Amino acid sequence: MPVILATDLIVYFLAGSIVYFAIATRKEGILSSAWRELKRNRLAMASLAILLAYAGVALLDSVRYRDPVVEDNGRVARAADGSVIYSAQALSLLDRAVEGLRTNTEKTYSAPFASTLYSKESVELPDGTIKRDYPPLKHPRSHWLGTDKVGNDVLYTALKGVRTGIVIGAGTTIVIIPFAIFFGVFAGYYGGFIDDIVQYIYTTLASIPGVLLIVAFMLLFGSSGYQGGLISRSEIYLKFFVPNDRLFWLCLILGITSWTDLCRLIRGETLKLRELEYVQASRAFGISKPGIIYRHIVPNVMHLVLITFVLQFSGLVLAEAILSYIGIGVGPEMGSWGNMINTARLELSRDPVVWWNLFGAFLFMLALVLPANIFGDAVRDALDPRLRFR
Amino acid sequence: MLTYIIRRILYAVPIILGVNILTAVLFFYVNTPDDMARKILGEKNVTPAAIENWKRDHGYNLPAFLNAGEKGTAKLTQTVFFQKSVPLLWFDFGRSDRNNIDIGNEIRHRMWPSLAISVPMFVIGVVIDLFLAMMLAYYRGTYLDLWGLFLGVAMMSVSTLFYIIGGQYFLGKVLKLFPVSGYDTGLYSAKFIILPVVIGIISTVGSGVRFYRTVFLEEINKDYIRTARAKGLSEGKVLFKHALKNAMIPVLTNVVVSIPFLFYGSLIMETFFAIPGLGNFTIEAIQAQDFAIVRSMVYLGSILYIVGLILTDISYTLVDPRVRFE
Numbered sequence: 001m002p003v004i005l006a007t008d009l010i011v012y013f014l015a016g017s018i019v020y021f022a023i024a025t026r027k028e029g030i031l032s033s034a035w036r037e038l039k040r041n042r043l044a045m046a047s048l049a050i051l052l053a054y055a056g057v058a059l060l061d062s063v064r065y066r067d068p069v070v071e072d073n074g075r076v077a078r079a080a081d082g083s084v085i086y087s088a089q090a091l092s093l094l095d096r097a098v099e100g101l102r103t104n105t106e107k108t109y110s111a112p113f114a115s116t117l118y119s120k121e122s123v124e125l126p127d128g129t130i131k132r133d134y135p136p137l138k139h140p141r142s143h144w145l146g147t148d149k150v151g152n153d154v155l156y157t158a159l160k161g162v163r164t165g166i167v168i169g170a171g172t173t174i175v176i177i178p179f180a181i182f183f184g185v186f187a188g189y190y191g192g193f194i195d196d197i198v199q200y201i202y203t204t205l206a207s208i209p210g211v212l213l214i215v216a217f218m219l220l221f222g223s224s225g226y227q228g229g230l231i232s233r234s235e236i237y238l239k240f241f242v243p244n245d246r247l248f249w250l251c252l253i254l255g256i257t258s259w260t261d262l263c264r265l266i267r268g269e270t271l272k273l274r275e276l277e278y279v280q281a282s283r284a285f286g287i288s289k290p291g292i293i294y295r296h297i298v299p300n301v302m303h304l305v306l307i308t309f310v311l312q313f314s315g316l317v318l319a320e321a322i323l324s325y326i327g328i329g330v331g332p333e334m335g336s337w338g339n340m341i342n343t344a345r346l347e348l349s350r351d352p353v354v355w356w357n358l359f360g361a362f363l364f365m366l367a368l369v370l371p372a373n374i375f376g377d378a379v380r381d382a383l384d385p386r387l388r389f390r
Numbered sequence: 391m392l393t394y395i396i397r398r399i400l401y402a403v404p405i406i407l408g409v410n411i412l413t414a415v416l417f418f419y420v421n422t423p424d425d426m427a428r429k430i431l432g433e434k435n436v437t438p439a440a441i442e443n444w445k446r447d448h449g450y451n452l453p454a455f456l457n458a459g460e461k462g463t464a465k466l467t468q469t470v471f472f473q474k475s476v477p478l479l480w481f482d483f484g485r486s487d488r489n490n491i492d493i494g495n496e497i498r499h500r501m502w503p504s505l506a507i508s509v510p511m512f513v514i515g516v517v518i519d520l521f522l523a524m525m526l527a528y529y530r531g532t533y534l535d536l537w538g539l540f541l542g543v544a545m546m547s548v549s550t551l552f553y554i555i556g557g558q559y560f561l562g563k564v565l566k567l568f569p570v571s572g573y574d575t576g577l578y579s580a581k582f583i584i585l586p587v588v589i590g591i592i593s594t595v596g597s598g599v600r601f602y603r604t605v606f607l608e609e610i611n612k613d614y615i616r617t618a619r620a621k622g623l624s625e626g627k628v629l630f631k632h633a634l635k636n637a638m639i640p641v642l643t644n645v646v647v648s649i650p651f652l653f654y655g656s657l658i659m660e661t662f663f664a665i666p667g668l669g670n671f672t673i674e675a676i677q678a679q680d681f682a683i684v685r686s687m688v689y690l691g692s693i694l695y696i697v698g699l700i701l702t703d704i705s706y707t708l709v710d711p712r713v714r715f716e
Binding site for chain 2: 207211212213215216219314325327328338341344345348349353358362365366369370373374
């Protein structure tokens, strides 16, 4: 039985856009010339490969379904009316692919590649005597990044964080694109009173410090929404859709605080495009204003959308970690690097020190944000080098 | 010049009003005083009478925006918006919801620890960023430039949290160079300040150097630089005298806008290092769900940003003779 979260739609949209751009670069146009330039940049291509791998993991982690409940006698459990009862846990394809990582838990901390636990316990030896020693692991040498306090594999936790990172980094911009284009283009093309209003709105929103606005929103909308783990009956609609997804609200709120830059860029570009000859020509031919906007303006500001998307990505991934640290990010059951850092903070003051939780989060974040920064710069330089100085 | 400044400040008035109304809508309408009372008194087992009591004690028992029960101007003044939000315009922050402390007084006291951290961090940080950026620009195209740039991008790809946790661990706990966290009064605070300042500078040096390097390279490719070289000036003189002066204009936009924010300190830094500044104050209020403090701090942050924008525009007119007062 499939289950779709609101944020899964974002991931599907992202995957669709990647396919769309892959096809669009085959045709002649601004995208294909930018692609030719990008292909010469080997560092950017390597970054792209890593980013695609991350996106693939996120996509795998966004296709999920619930298994039927199996009774002790091996038969599928059925309700009174004969319909199949499904488990409250929706496992994703990723969960199923790395089944071993998910289920091979230990009792508590163990270091990477270790074969014993990290702390001494009373162990019963074969001859019956009891000795304080490091007890052996149930799955020795299988935890590449060690295990955490409750014995979960850190590599698995870090992998689960990939989807959260990608959704925040990509979803935030995807959610705001329609608004930014709408307001930016209308303000730029119609000018006058509409322009004043739109400028007023985004200046006001921009002048509230982003973090504080996010905090205020999250305080107000509080702890509601699906936060990972088991899905309750009240959260699921039509048996497969979970609309009240906390991560989605986080995207939306981050979006409200970050749409102003894109809106301002699009407005400026529209102001310039409006005066170009071919736009004036279509005006002279009597094409309506919405027609011109749809045919000539919007397609010509799309490169700004793409640039903003890749440039904002890394900052948003980093912002998620900070929000989770303050305690207003995603819930503890939804894997997130911010939560890993948060727990790791206390583990560093233990003696001997537990470092692999922090290291796991560090590794996975750096491996996403660094390529994103490099690729973002390359895309901007290929599409519009003038933006470097904005 | 004076008329320009006055006009620029007048432009800010509707934005300040907008921010005030927006915070009021968020905190009084979307999240009603009833919700606030319930959160503070505990989610469960709250009687309606207890909520009414709390609202009356804290002055939230009025209608949000329009009091139909009153006459004349009292219709507008006898509202939560007018009693609680409008006084923010003259920086009357009122009292906190939880401990009934004077927020304005608290802000005046707590801004000093914030400033003690943020001012050295900002000044030393900008100087180091500029210096390193000039160096990369001087050696542009060499391996030093390439690897310096790569290091910069790598450094800005690491979350601030890692710098703080790593710095506290290695510099504070392992090497025992500085106390890990805490604060003291007067000159004794110096030893607590160094670690956050060092970490703060390291965590922003990547993006800073990268930005300023781009600015310098933009200047270096201009015609007047070619002229300066053609008349036989040394590369150092060209760079440090001619290019630096003109590059100051984009640098100023980046720098001036953040000056007012120095009062605010840093949310993350101050909580990690237990510095009793305004950032810490805000985080504490968030965790305690004290909406009066959060509202005041949101409003104060917006004002500081607007002041920063005005200062930026004014500094433009001072350093760049091409900018006219229009």
